[in-house]
Amino acid sequence: MRKLGSFLFLTLIGLFLLLTVLEMPIMGDPANPSNTVTTPRYISEGARETNCKNLVSAIMLNYRSYDTMGEMVAIFTVLAAALAILGREKAKRGLSPLKVEPSPLIKITMVIYIPFFIVFACYVAINGCYSVGGGFQGGVILASVIIIFALIFGFDEAVKKFPASKRVFFEGLAVLYFMLLGLMSLFVGGNFLNLNLFGSPVRKLFTLGLEIGIGLTSGITIASLFYILKKVERE
Amino acid sequence: MMITRVFSNLIYVASMILFLIGFYAVALRPNLIKKIIGINIMETSIFLFLIGIGNRKGGAAPLIVDGVKNYVNPLPQAVVLMALVVGVGTTALALILAVKLFEREEEEQL
Amino acid sequence: MDFHLILTSLIIAIPFLGAGITYWFGHKLKTAWDYLPFLFSLTTLILTSILFFGGSGGHVIIKYPFLPFSKVELSINSLNVLLAFLTALVWTAAMLFSVSYMKKSVKRRRFYVFMLLAFSANLGVFLAGNFLTLFIFFELLGLSAYPLIVHNESIEAFEAGTKYLIMVFLGDLALLLGILFYYKIAGSVAFATGLSGGSDYFKVITFALMGIGFGVKAGVVPLHIWLPDAHPVSPSPASALLSGIMIKAGAYGIIRSLFSIFGPEIRSIDVGFVVIWVGVVTMFVAVFMALLQENAKKMLAYHSISQMGYIVLGIGCAIYLGGKGALAIGGSLYHIVNHALFKTSLFLTVGAVFYRTGEFNMYKLGGLLKKMPIIAFCTIIASLGISGIPLFNGYVSKTLIHQAVTHLGHGGWVSLAEILFLIISGGTIASFIKLFALIFLGKLPEKYESVKDAPPFMIAGILPLTALVIILGILPNRFWGTFMIPLLKNLGYKTLSLNSVSIINILTGHDIQSLIISLFVGILIFAMGTKYDLFHMRFPCWFGVNYWFEQLTMGLYFLTHREVHLPEIMVAGPGTEAVKEGSISGIYARTEVHRLSFFVISLKRRIKYSYLKSKAVLTEKINYIIGKLRKGFLAKLYQDLSASKTGIEFELYVQDLNFGMFLVLFLLVICFISFRLIG
Known part of the structure; x- marks a missing residue:
């Protein structure tokens, strides 16, 4: 009975969704409202106005930097909440043995390739304005490096390599940096976070700083969340 | 007419199906972890939907190259990128709350 | 579907599928399954000889447009087919040999599976039609040779395997970068006969990178260090193939890259001069080392390096003479x-x-x-x-x-x-x-x-x-x-x-x-x-060269062998019997002492540059080790060291992180320089 009820319920919702889908304009049509209202402006003027060839980065760092700032605050809040609920992991003395010792093949590969991964993460983050990529993507690669390290060499090892004392600075970096930039533009005489007031080279520098800051913060925050969750498993 | 529209909008249909799967897990599954997975699937379906809206036939990736005029809409991509990271955050928070809840229940049972 | 496409695909696919069949179904055949891998390689040999003797002698390129990886290309021409036939012939002979040789050995299913995998990869290297395909099969070859090297599962084998992997991975990175540079100059990854675009300087860098990548496999001095360790420890048929065929993949790669970049008809005197001398030094050093060996297999391994020197010398002469x-x-x-x-x-x-x-x-x-x-x-x-x-x-x-x-x-x-x-x-x-x-x-x-x-x-x-x-x-x-x-x-x-x-x-x-x-x-x-x-x-x-290489990569060794390495040497090393008798003699005991002293040296070096708090403790430990070493009480020392290993290793890890960070900075600098060069 319950199964039947849930099935009917889902079918109802599905029908509603299908009706919506039928009302949608054909995908990819240049005449769609999503392609005619704001997009031409972004595409024709975006690169000139923001000095960013990558329009996604341009939108994230300039046109919609409020959103990005809000998002950084959001993940900062998530981390703060997680710390309030479960607390930091603690470093242990000595190394506890791994449950499964990975094969030497995996270990040697990772030991050799980790520096290259980190370089790749830096590259993706730094060149966010000029090629595909950006701060978030670089940050996620960084986080995945740390997580892979923890999975292969053990959690204790990862805690020792990237201890909380080293991570804590980066976790709030981007929020701080956004606030600082916003206040600076206030002092120069514009609105909050209006980077157009600065000259082109200074702006480029700020944008680069934003990319690096966003990358480090999102990456380290994801790693920290992983550490907090992993800590539960150890205890 | 209707059939052609559905076939040209297959991505929306896929996103709809994903949404339904996610919704089923969230609403009708008792397991907390499965609910969280369901939230993630729903998120993914919305991302797919947004990216689909921003598509443009024959458009290049929104990276300005000389000589190319036709680009896809960069706005949904930027929004989805932000939503992805927020999604990671919410998932982590949800998991942590679930862990806490689990611990509390264990304590009460003792 | 034409004849060549099916034939060439089968040649590469049969050993590959044969590896799978041997792994999953081989043991169900009871006594007969020892002959199964040999039969697979014999089939491949027959197919290859059809290609070799019945070939048109022309140049056929085989593409797979209906597969998702459409960039993968194989090519049939006289050079590729000759080498492929040679591979199949020698491999089949070694497989026949191993039917008897491996009968006593344990875990021979693993051995056969990886022999067949390496066979497939090696044929793929020789039949590849462009550098991308070559690289894919080269990687597969490098990985599938590792289980053959460590087959005996002794400490020597694992150590040689580690060294092999470190060298091969570093070489592969260089090779990948070289292929990217090649793509940048040529606009495609296809083999060529001389590139017209690109500055000479850029071409030389490209060749140097690709040469390092292939040279690691070929065993060119100073990249040869893995070879005299790895070849003797593997079972004889495997080491015969490692020496006979697999290092030829490197030589073939050197020839292909050299002729694709510089072209056969143009004299490149500077490059030729360097390659000639690399060849001569390789020959000389390896022959000299070979004369000093006691182990027959090790001597043969050094001779492989030396004969690779001949080949490299010939290549150098060719490019010098135009x-x-x-x-x-x-x-x-x-x-x-x-x-x-x-x-x-x-x-x-x-x-x-x-x-x-x-x-x-x-x-x-x-x-x-x-x-x-x-x-x-x-x-x-x-x-x-x-x-x-x-x-x-x-x-x-x-x-x-x-x-x-x-x-x-x-x-x-x-x-x-x-x-x-x-x-x-x-x-x-x-x-x-x-x-x-x-x-x-x-x-x-x-x-x-x-x-x-x-x-x-x-x-x-x-x-x-x-x-x-x-x-x-x-x-x-x-x-x-x-x-x-x-x-x-x-x-x-x-x-x-x-x-x-x-x-x-x-x-x-x-x-x-x-x-x-x-x-x-x-x-x-x-x-x-x-x-x-x-x-x-x-x-x-x-x-x-070996000593300096080990000094440089000491951190990697300890990181990768944290559970296996130290305690096994210390407690159950192969030299323990000799040690218990109180006389430090025999080749094993000598290696033990060498390894320990080497360990001590690296520790000392680490202490010198470390900023750690527990310096005093470590120094004390090391003085203790040195004292024991002098007195020759190795057996006791093994136990002490294995008991206290965590303390020492913890310090080592911290240093490794710094090593990695240094490497990151170094790579970033190189990245920026190279992008300046390109763009």
């Missing part, structure tokens, strides 16, 4: 074929001796000529081949390379290279006299009185190879005319420059003169070595 270098590159390719034949049969014969006696140390063997006559016969044929005696195949290719060296010019460095060439040939002769004399002549130790000749499967594996050694030595012009001339055309040499080399003359007065000189030098070296006991000479450990 349009006239057809003879040199022909000699190199001829030597690739020859070396595969005689080195494989040498490794297999030594393996057969080991199968009957359980001993690789040449000084502990002797007098086996009457006990194992067929194996002795095969050994002597293969030794004559590698020593470059007329009527055997080694003589032909060595003479061709020697003639190429004399074409380089007169006086100066060319004379030096030629003199070194003769000395090296003499050294090769000396060490094979030594091999044969120590194993098969002299007094028979009493415990080997009941030794019989090798089982029939082993002999059936070795005999075809030795027969080919003689055939290729007697009929060099036939082989040259049938296979080498189309091959040189395929590499890009025009008909004009080929006319002068359509027939080779390998018995000129100069050749015979230099043969007599090298024979004389060889006998002299052997006589002096035995008389003054020079073959037991040892050098301080900092003398070799």
Whole structure:
């Protein structure tokens, strides 16, 4: 009975969704409202106005930097909440043995390739304005490096390599940096976070700083969340 | 007419199906972890939907190259990128709350 | 679907699928399954020989447009097919050999699976149609060779495997970067005959990167360090193939990249000069080291490096001479074929001796000529081949390379290279006299009185190879005319420059003169070595490349072997028995002491540069180790060290992180420089 009820319920919702889908304009049509209202402006003027060839980065760092700032605050809040609920992991003395010792093949590969991964993460983050990529993507690669390290060499090892004392600075970096930039533009005489007031080279520098800051913060925050969750498993 | 529209909008249909799967897990599954997975699937379906809206036939990736005029809409991509990271955050928070809840229940049972 | 596409795909697919079948269904066949891998390789050999003997001789490119990886291309041309046929032939012989050899061995299913995988990958390397495909199969080859190296699961094997992996991964990164640069210059990854675009400087960097990548596999000095460790520890059929065929993948890659970047018809004097000297140094160092070895397999491994030196020397001469270098590159390719034949049969014969006696140390063997006559016969044929005696195949290719060296010019460095060439040939002769004399002549130790000749499967594996050694030595012009001339055309040499080399003359007065000189030098070296006991000479450990490499990558070693490495050496190392008796003697105990002192040195170095709080504790520990080392109480020391390992290792890890961070900075700098260069 319950199964039947849930099935009917889902079918109802599905029908509603299908009706919506039928009302949608054909995908990819240049005449769609999503392609005619704001997009031409972004595409024709975006690169000139923001000095960013990558329009996604341009939108994230300039046109919609409020959103990005809000998002950084959001993940900062998530981390703060997680710390309030479960607390930091603690470093242990000595190394506890791994449950499964990975094969030497995996270990040697990772030991050799980790520096290259980190370089790749830096590259993706730094060149966010000029090629595909950006701060978030670089940050996620960084986080995945740390997580892979923890999975292969053990959690204790990862805690020792990237201890909380080293991570804590980066976790709030981007929020701080956004606030600082916003206040600076206030002092120069514009609105909050209006980077157009600065000259082109200074702006480029700020944008680069934003990319690096966003990358480090999102990456380290994801790693920290992983550490907090992993800590539960150890205890 | 209707059939052609559905076939040209297959991505929306896929996103709809994903949404339904996610919704089923969230609403009708008792397991907390499965609910969280369901939230993630729903998120993914919305991302797919947004990216689909921003598509443009024959458009290049929104990276300005000389000589190319036709680009896809960069706005949904930027929004989805932000939503992805927020999604990671919410998932982590949800998991942590679930862990806490689990611990509390264990304590009460003792 | 045309004929070539199906045939070539099958050639690569059959060993690959065969590996899967052997793994999942092999053991269900009870007793028969030992023959299954051999049957797979025999099928591949038959298919390859259809391709080889029935080929049109043209240039066919095979694409897979219906598959998702449409960039993967195979190509059939005379060079690729010759090498593929050689691979299949030698591999099948080794598989036949291992039917008997591996019967006693445990975990032989794993061995066979990876043999077949490596077979497939190696055929893929040789049949690849562009650099991307070459790279994919090269990676697969590198990975599937690792289980073969560590098959014995001893500490030596794991250590050699680690070293191999470190070298191969670093080399592969260089190779990948080189291929990206190549793509940047050429606009595609296809093989070419000389690139028109790009500055010379950029081309040289591209070749250097690709040369490092392929050179690691080929065992070119100073990238050879993994080879003398890895080849002796693997089972004999595997090491025969590692030495005979797999390092040829590297040589083939060097030839392809060199000819694609610079082209055969253009003289590139600077590049040629460097490559020639890399080759000569490789030959010299390896022969010198080979003379000092006690372990027969290790000696053969060093000889592999040395023979790779010949090949690299020929390649260098070809690029130096430009349009006239057809003879040199022909000699190199001829030597690739020859070396595969005689080195494989040498490794297999030594393996057969080991199968009957359980001993690789040449000084502990002797007098086996009457006990194992067929194996002795095969050994002597293969030794004559590698020593470059007329009527055997080694003589032909060595003479061709020697003639190429004399074409380089007169006086100066060319004379030096030629003199070194003769000395090296003499050294090769000396060490094979030594091999044969120590194993098969002299007094028979009493415990080997009941030794019989090798089982029939082993002999059936070795005999075809030795027969080919003689055939290729007697009929060099036939082989040259049938296979080498189309091959040189395929590499890009025009008909004009080929006319002068359509027939080779390998018995000129100069050749015979230099043969007599090298024979004389060889006998002299052997006589002096035995008389003054020079073959037991040892050098301080900092003398070799190996020591510095281990110093540099110490952190990687400890990180990768944190559970296995230290305690096993300390507690159950192979030297413990010798140690318990109180006498530090024997080769194992010596390596133990070496390894420990090496450990202590690295610890000291770490303390010197560390900013750690527990410096005093560590220093105390190390002084303790040194004191124990001096007194020779190794057994006690093992226990102490293994008990206290966590403390020491913790410090090591911190240092490794700094090493990694340093590497990151270094790479970032390199990235920026290279992007400046490109863009």
